[in-house]
Amino acid sequence: MPKDRLAALRLPAFAAPMFLVSGPDLVVACCKAGIVGSFPAPNLRSSAELGAWMAEIGAQLTEADAPWALNLVTHSTSPRLPGDLEQVAIHQPPIVITALGSPKPVLATVHGYGGLVFADVISVALAKKAVEAGADGLVLVCSGAGGHTGELSPLVFVERVRQFFDGPIALAGAINTGEAILAAQVLGADFGYIGTAFLAAEENLASPEYRQMCVTSDATDLLVTRAFTGARASMLKPSMVAKGLDPADLEFKVAKFNFTGRQNEAVKPWSGIWGAGQGVGKIERIEPATAIVDRLAREYEAAKARARRLCA
Numbered sequence: 001m002p003k004d005r006l007a008a009l010r011l012p013a014f015a016a017p018m019f020l021v022s023g024p025d026l027v028v029a030c031c032k033a034g035i036v037g038s039f040p041a042p043n044l045r046s047s048a049e050l051g052a053w054m055a056e057i058g059a060q061l062t063e064a065d066a067p068w069a070l071n072l073v074t075h076s077t078s079p080r081l082p083g084d085l086e087q088v089a090i091h092q093p094p095i096v097i098t099a100l101g102s103p104k105p106v107l108a109t110v111h112g113y114g115g116l117v118f119a120d121v122i123s124v125a126l127a128k129k130a131v132e133a134g135a136d137g138l139v140l141v142c143s144g145a146g147g148h149t150g151e152l153s154p155l156v157f158v159e160r161v162r163q164f165f166d167g168p169i170a171l172a173g174a175i176n177t178g179e180a181i182l183a184a185q186v187l188g189a190d191f192g193y194i195g196t197a198f199l200a201a202e203e204n205l206a207s208p209e210y211r212q213m214c215v216t217s218d219a220t221d222l223l224v225t226r227a228f229t230g231a232r233a234s235m236l237k238p239s240m241v242a243k244g245l246d247p248a249d250l251e252f253k254v255a256k257f258n259f260t261g262r263q264n265e266a267v268k269p270w271s272g273i274w275g276a277g278q279g280v281g282k283i284e285r286i287e288p289a290t291a292i293v294d295r296l297a298r299e300y301e302a303a304k305a306r307a308r309r310l311c312a
Contacts, residue, residue: 002094002116005067006168006191010034011297013181014139014170015289016195017071017097018204019043019147019275024056025203026289031066033293036191038069038097043205047083054091067094069118074101085109097139100148100231104133118170122150122232124160131165138165139193142173146196146277149173149224149234158187176279178299182307196277197296201289210274211286213238218281227253228273239274 014036015026022039030037044050057068070093072084078101085106088096092113096106099120110117118137119130127138140157141150150157154171161169171184172193181192199206199214217236224234227250237247 002067002114005063005094006036006116009036009066011178011181011293011300012185012190013175013192013194013293013296014038014069015198016172016193017069018195018199021199021204021206021210023203023205024053024060026198026201026205027057027068028060029201029203029289030198030293031061031068033290034066034297035194035293036066036069036095038071038095040071040073040099041080041084042073047080047087050084051087051091054087054093058091069093069095069097071097071099071120072106074098074103074105076101081105089113098130098135102133103130103135107134118168122148123152124157127161128164131167135167137168137170139170139172140189141193142171144174144234144278145172146199146234146280147275148229148231149277151232154184154187154189158184158189162188174278176277176282178296178301179303180279181296181300182303186307194296196279197283197292198289199276199280200283200286201292202286203289206274210239213274214276214280214283215285217276219278222276222278222280223247223251225250225253227251227255230255234275234277236274236276236280239272243272245273 011034015030017038017040019040027037027039041050089109095116096110097118097120103117103119107117116136118139119135120139121127121130122141142152142154142157154173169189170191170193171189175192175194176197184192200211221237222234223237224232226232240247
């Protein structure tokens with residue numbers, strides 16, 4: 001069962017799904033390293049291609065590996081959801097993470113085969129709606145997260161949600177070290193939700209230029225804007241400059257809120273504008289996902305040892 005496998009993770013962490021970055025190789029590498037690997041459905045152009053990726057992942061993982069997760073956009077503008085759910089029913093990802101919409105449309109399908117549904121939320125109000133809809137777990141996206149990002153401090157977000165929800169919580173927002181994973185647990189979350197650290201993973205789908213930009217950037221190189229999808233997103237300013245754009249002109253620009261898919265003409269002009277979270281300054285080199293997880297695990301154990309000394 002997914003819950004039992006989550007309890008047995010080597011490290012209490014998810015590798016977050018990243019648009020045009022997370023693919024089968026990264027998912028498998030993370031799961032075999034002992035954390036949840038995931039990818040977003042919009043990385044594929046069709047439901048059929050999505051099914052092929054899920055089949056590839058399922059063929060390489062066993063019950064001895066960490067469970068994997070699929071991220072589905074459930075916004076009302078997403079026409080692919082029915083077809084994607086058909087593929088979900090066939091390939092049965094252990095965990096489905098919903099985003100930019102209610103988890104309700106996926107619950108019957110995922111619960112039908114015994115899977116878990118986590119809802120990605122950016123506010124307390126949305127967290128309450130997801131719990132009322134029947135989500136098994138929550139991903140709390142806080143300030144500092146890369147890509148689509150939240151506004152609340154984790155100090156506030158977790159405390160407020162724990163007033164009405166006692167299920168599993170993954171915390172996102174500059175969780176880029178083992179110390180941060182432990183801090184998330186101290187706040188009341190169960191897992192760290194880590195994206196930016198894996199922008200430097202050799203197994204991801206990012207271009208060499210994107211990876212190298214992450215190595216040379218830090219939090220001061222980020223801009224949070226609604227200019228690309230209409231949702232708040234944390235993006236690398238150097239990638240905007242490389243495309244001939246002035247970040248100052250984009251800070252307050254708001255695009256039409258739309259998630260109809262990669263083939264949408266309105267999205268294409270923003271290709272090459274790359275996301276990252278505030279933990280980007282921690283990235284020092286491009287390396288295998290296993291090495292990243294090993295570092296996180298060492299930092300996590302060292303942080304626990306320091307905490308024990310403090311408590312003593």
